[in-house]
Amino acid sequence: MSHISPVLWEFLTNWLKNSPLFPPEASTIAPYADALYFFLLAITVIGCLLVGGLVIGFSVRYRKERSPEATQIEGSTLLEATWTLIPLGLFLVAFVWGALLYFRIYNPPPNAMQVYVVGKQWMWKAEHPGGQHEIDALHIPTGRPVQVTLISQDVFHSFSIPAFRVKREAIPGRYTTVWFQATKPGTYHLFCTQYCGTQHSGMIGQIIAMKPDDYRAWAASSTSGSSLAQNGERLFASLGCNACHTGSPTSRGPNLAQVYNTRIRLQDGSTAVADEAYLRESILNPSMHIPAGYAPIMPTYQGQISEDGMIDLVEYIKTLHSNNRIQQTLNTTQLSSTQTNGVTPTASGVVKP
Amino acid sequence: MSSTNTIVVLPDQSTAQLPRKNYLNQEYGLKSWLLTGDHKRIGLLYLFSITFFFFIGGAFASLIRLELLTPASDLMSPDTYNKVFSMHGIIMIFLFLVPSVPATLGNFFLPIMIGAKDLAFPKLNLLSWYLYMAGGIFILSAMVLGGVDTGWTFITPLSTHYVNTHVVTAAMGIFIAGFSSILTGINFIVTIHRMRAPGMTWFRLPLFVWGQYATSILIVLGTPVLAITLVLVALERTTGIGIFDPTKGGDPLLFEHLFWFYSHPAVYIMILPGMAVISEVVSTFSRKRIFGYTAVAFSSVAIAVFGFFVWEHHMFIMGVSNYSALVFSLLTMLVAVPSAIKIFNWSATLYKGSITFEAPMLYAFGFFGLFTIGGLTGVFLGTLGMNIHLTETYFIVAHFHFVMVGGMLMAFLAGIHFWWPKMTGRMYPASVSQLAAVVTFIGFIFTFFPQFILGYLGMPRRYAAYPPEFQVLNVLSTAGATILAVGYLLPMLYLPWSLKYGKIAGNNPWQATGLEWQIQSPPLTENFVETPIMDHEVYDYEWLANKTAHEVETVG
Numbered sequence: 001m002s003h004i005s006p007v008l009w010e011f012l013t014n015w016l017k018n019s020p021l022f023p024p025e026a027s028t029i030a031p032y033a034d035a036l037y038f039f040l041l042a043i044t045v046i047g048c049l050l051v052g053g054l055v056i057g058f059s060v061r062y063r064k065e066r067s068p069e070a071t072q073i074e075g076s077t078l079l080e081a082t083w084t085l086i087p088l089g090l091f092l093v094a095f096v097w098g099a100l101l102y103f104r105i106y107n108p109p110p111n112a113m114q115v116y117v118v119g120k121q122w123m124w125k126a127e128h129p130g131g132q133h134e135i136d137a138l139h140i141p142t143g144r145p146v147q148v149t150l151i152s153q154d155v156f157h158s159f160s161i162p163a164f165r166v167k168r169e170a171i172p173g174r175y176t177t178v179w180f181q182a183t184k185p186g187t188y189h190l191f192c193t194q195y196c197g198t199q200h201s202g203m204i205g206q207i208i209a210m211k212p213d214d215y216r217a218w219a220a221s222s223t224s225g226s227s228l229a230q231n232g233e234r235l236f237a238s239l240g241c242n243a244c245h246t247g248s249p250t251s252r253g254p255n256l257a258q259v260y261n262t263r264i265r266l267q268d269g270s271t272a273v274a275d276e277a278y279l280r281e282s283i284l285n286p287s288m289h290i291p292a293g294y295a296p297i298m299p300t301y302q303g304q305i306s307e308d309g310m311i312d313l314v315e316y317i318k319t320l321h322s323n324n325r326i327q328q329t330l331n332t333t334q335l336s337s338t339q340t341n342g343v344t345p346t347a348s349g350v351v352k353p
Numbered sequence: 354m355s356s357t358n359t360i361v362v363l364p365d366q367s368t369a370q371l372p373r374k375n376y377l378n379q380e381y382g383l384k385s386w387l388l389t390g391d392h393k394r395i396g397l398l399y400l401f402s403i404t405f406f407f408f409i410g411g412a413f414a415s416l417i418r419l420e421l422l423t424p425a426s427d428l429m430s431p432d433t434y435n436k437v438f439s440m441h442g443i444i445m446i447f448l449f450l451v452p453s454v455p456a457t458l459g460n461f462f463l464p465i466m467i468g469a470k471d472l473a474f475p476k477l478n479l480l481s482w483y484l485y486m487a488g489g490i491f492i493l494s495a496m497v498l499g500g501v502d503t504g505w506t507f508i509t510p511l512s513t514h515y516v517n518t519h520v521v522t523a524a525m526g527i528f529i530a531g532f533s534s535i536l537t538g539i540n541f542i543v544t545i546h547r548m549r550a551p552g553m554t555w556f557r558l559p560l561f562v563w564g565q566y567a568t569s570i571l572i573v574l575g576t577p578v579l580a581i582t583l584v585l586v587a588l589e590r591t592t593g594i595g596i597f598d599p600t601k602g603g604d605p606l607l608f609e610h611l612f613w614f615y616s617h618p619a620v621y622i623m624i625l626p627g628m629a630v631i632s633e634v635v636s637t638f639s640r641k642r643i644f645g646y647t648a649v650a651f652s653s654v655a656i657a658v659f660g661f662f663v664w665e666h667h668m669f670i671m672g673v674s675n676y677s678a679l680v681f682s683l684l685t686m687l688v689a690v691p692s693a694i695k696i697f698n699w700s701a702t703l704y705k706g707s708i709t710f711e712a713p714m715l716y717a718f719g720f721f722g723l724f725t726i727g728g729l730t731g732v733f734l735g736t737l738g739m740n741i742h743l744t745e746t747y748f749i750v751a752h753f754h755f756v757m758v759g760g761m762l763m764a765f766l767a768g769i770h771f772w773w774p775k776m777t778g779r780m781y782p783a784s785v786s787q788l789a790a791v792v793t794f795i796g797f798i799f800t801f802f803p804q805f806i807l808g809y810l811g812m813p814r815r816y817a818a819y820p821p822e823f824q825v826l827n828v829l830s831t832a833g834a835t836i837l838a839v840g841y842l843l844p845m846l847y848l849p850w851s852l853k854y855g856k857i858a859g860n861n862p863w864q865a866t867g868l869e870w871q872i873q874s875p876p877l878t879e880n881f882v883e884t885p886i887m888d889h890e891v892y893d894y895e896w897l898a899n900k901t902a903h904e905v906e907t908v909g
Contacts, residue, residue, distance in 0.1 A: 101738020162811020173599025
């Protein structure tokens with residue numbers, strides 16, 4: 001489009017982008033989305049002008065006063081082919097362009113910073129790995145890709161940042177991810193766009209994009225003192241996970257150290273990658289995910305762990321590089337079993353029925 | 354009588370009178386209507402009922418627009434607002450748009466257009482109206498008892514576990530009304546296959562009939578899936594089985610798949626009959642056969658077939674596999690093409706025509722403009738990367754209102770104005786009806802065009818309260834809705850007025866070619882004095898010119 005009249009095109013897009021009828025462009029994805037938007041807008045304007053021109057032109061030229069007798073025409077295969085193939089071609093260009101953008105938005109770069117967001121009626125709870133917890137707000141640094149792992153604790157919600165042109169559904173019972181890289185510091189709307197009940201329109205938060213230095217300062221001043229992994233470690237011990245997942249070759253549960261992102265062979269012969277979703281699922285529905293060589297003895301933890309707790313556990317397992325800490329915890333609990341302040345007061349070493 | 358800018362040919366008003374015997378005065382009394390097997394009377398029963406529900410749905414629409422005048426939710430509480438937009442959607446979609454053209458104009462004219470005395474199953478036809486009314490009563494009682502606040506999409510687990518309103522009652526209403534659609538669909542398919550008059554081959558069928566046929570296939574194949582889905586929602590809500598509930602091993606995305614498997618084809622159930630009306634109107638008022646008859650006919654069938662394979666485009670942001678999203682986006686692009694084919698063929702029909710601008714044609718022009726915008730903005734949403742930003746915002750609200758209201762409702766009004774003289778035997782005032790068409794078009798543009806901009810700015814749909822920077826465009830939209838309301842109220846005044854004071858229309862005021870225009874207005878109960886023989890092509894204006902010179906078919 002732009003080669004037809006670059007000056008005019010530049011002028012039009014700049015005028016539109018600076019008008020209040022256009023949302024701010026504040027992420028690396030936004031210019032890509034807007035370029036596609038202008039392409040589709042151009043198709044629409046041309047299509048409407050064409051149809052409008054034909055209808056109005058013919059109406060004037062062939063109105064009854066000027067054209068008292070109609071000339072009957074059966075049709076034209078050539079014309080049918082023309083107006084089948086040209087729209088199809090344009091739509092296919094839109095399809096390919098849109099597909100490229102979709103993969104750009106939903107395939108995060110490998111070095112992205114991780115943030116977890118839990119949606120619940122009617123708030124957004126953001127959790128940073130460093131232990132910063134926020135409600136209806138999310139602080140992020142500019143100039144760095146941020147990957148958000150989303151889940152809902154109750155109904156469908158949708159995590160939408162119009163200024164970044166990204167959106168992803170927060171679904172109960174499964175993780176979804178989206179990423180973005182903010183370009184301009186500022187405060188932007190975070191909307192829940194999926195209807196989620198009474199206070200749906202109150203489920204609005206803020207995305208606070210900060211310069212990297214400001215972000216570091218904020219992160220240092222807002223930490224709760226313990227990271228997600230540390231919370232997860234406490235939960236791991238209090239739920240008695242370490243009783244079976246001791247890390248020793250003879251233990252009843254598989255070794256969890258360095259299990260994250262490895263391929264696991266399951267009992268039924270299939271394999272699965274131990275990503276966040278797999279880890280979460282195998283805690284909630286263990287019998288569905290029995291690794292080869294292990295007995296199906298793990299009980300389900302469905303309904304016993306909140307989604308925040310699940311994130312802590314997953315984050316703990318992700319950072320588990322060796323079994324030293326598990327052994328330490330085990331030794332401590334065996335020395336003084338009364339000190340366990342667990343959610344489930346299970347004696348260590350006993351598998352819950 | 355005939356001026357240079359109109360084709361209306363009315364009989365001499367000083368001597369003309371309505372036919373002595375017709376379907377309206379065949380029998381009298383409430384019972385003769387409530388137990389009728391006559392497709393024309395059933396069509397009118399439907400017309401009254403859907404008009405009633407349209408005004409309830411329209412009242413809810415007015416409440417929505419009034420609430421959105423200001424950023425805060427001050428006219429009503431968010432809870433009330435949620436119930437209002439849910440009822441607006443449920444009533445407008447299931448009780449107005451889905452049955453609008455097929456059950457009224459289709460019921461009335463499909464048998465006449467193919468030269469039949471009635472539909473294949475008159476009693477099923479009457480039953481379908483009773484089912485429709487039963488469904489409507491369930492939905493109304495859900496409304497009166499306290500409402501539903503799930504939106505018309507009944508998204509789980511919100512609808513099954515997290516709301517405390519009359520979900521099951523409303524769902525049962527839709528379930529029952531769905532069977533009314535299915536019966537109408539079966540009736541149409543059988544009638545078109547088995548009851549065509551001698552000589553009425555498939556390619557002599559009026560395009561209205563092709564459109565109804567494609568719609569009926571969609572209805573018969575799609576609606577049972579909706580019925581099953583709603584039953585599962587009701588079961589999960591009442592007995593707590595875990596079909597959609599993830600904490601019981603269910604899958605909430607399964608609901609989305611099932612629901613949209615019906616509800617996307619339902620979009621075509623709503624628009625195809627409208628397109629069918631437009632074909633008739635455009636041909637009549639440009640005095641020309643439809644350009645590319647077979648292309649228009651088969652594009653309806655193509656839409657019906659492809660329409661079943663695009664449902665996942667409602668779920669692109671819901672964590673479906675990237676690769677399945679690719680497939681569904683591609684199929685969505687394919688389904689957009691037949692609509693473009695239709696628009697271009699209608700435009701080409703005007704070429705070298707002899708065009709006049711009576712109210713039905715003006716409504717059809719309105720349809721062109723609004724449906725073109727609605728269809729092309731659908732391409733935005735079918736484009737994967739763009740869908741992410743636009744879905745669940747006001748952009749999508751604007752898009753489907755352009756298609757459903759701009760397209761379908763304009764086509765419905767075009768059809769009502771086109772066939773009104775045939776149904777009632779009387780004409781409505783020409784200039785007021787033309788004014789109504791123009792007012793509706795302008796009001797519509799003002800109401801929904803600002804919503805595209807709101808959508809790109811990111812305003813989410815279904816918000817009772819919104820950030821203040823969106824207010825200007827919302828005020829504009831509400832102002833437009835006021836004009837639009839005037840546009841809808843005008844026909845409600847002059848159409849009933851015409852029943853008593855309108856000019857006698859005669860058999861064929863528009864000089865149209867369809868079989869329905871060759872019989873008296875209003876028609877006899879048995880439609881034809883003797884079975885017609887279709888010995889000419891459809892839209893054959895030469896045949897019509899020769900015919901009217903020789904014979905006039907009126908009884909009484």
